[in-house]
Amino acid sequence: MVHNLHVRRLPAGEAEVGRLLDSLAGPDDVLWPVAHWPRMRLDRALGTGAVGGHGPVRYHVGAYVPGRCVRFRFTAPRGFDGFHEFSTVPLGPDETELRHLLRIRLRTPAWLTWPLLWRPLHDALIEDSLDRAERAVRGDVRAPARWSPYVRLLRAFIGPRGSARPR
Template identity: 40%
Template structure:
């Protein structure tokens, strides 16, 4: 059984975080690290839609507006992975969880290679999310 968790608090409302997350895999994806290979949602972000993640193929499992985005990964990992948003004072706790049983070659590759790559990609994605929130935050300053 594999369980992997990443959390990050961001100083933005869940609606703003959700807006950025729903761009994942689209033409204007500002979160996915380009050096991490492809992550595309050719039919958009809706349950059952295909996901192209490097050489892996799986599908969107659940889309709960403003709360949860889940991907069912299929044979390589019997569970899936995804994001959940949790409102906290002054912002949002964003959580990425990966859970399931590994199968086939993935059983060997997860601890040897994939886990480290996955951790790096998710942390870069969360860094990009934070940067986007800061970059697009309304500017406030002294009135003149």
């Protein structure tokens, strides 16, 4: 079982951070790092039952509580049995934790592709997303995420959005 959690404490109330979450896959998406990663697309507005994905990753929205949580159930790549979700956790009137949790049971061939391909790319994408959230509420990012040399190498092989960016 893979349990992969990314967390960012943001200096904003839950409603403000929740608006970032609610913008996912919409025309004014503030959260997803579209400049350097495949855009998250859904067949309709963000809501339970919407179907879509990003790049070769496919899923449907299994649960959605506006401003609080959205859970996506994987349908591809092959061997991923589970979900990924964004959620907000209020820590006080002016501080909220934005979380991204991925929980999957790996089946063939994902037991090999997850550690070699998907995990490093996933981790880089999610940290870029959390940077966008922080920039949206603070105006800047205190400690921007950096892609590892391995992520840069993988990105060099995935096409137009795959070239390493200067960091």
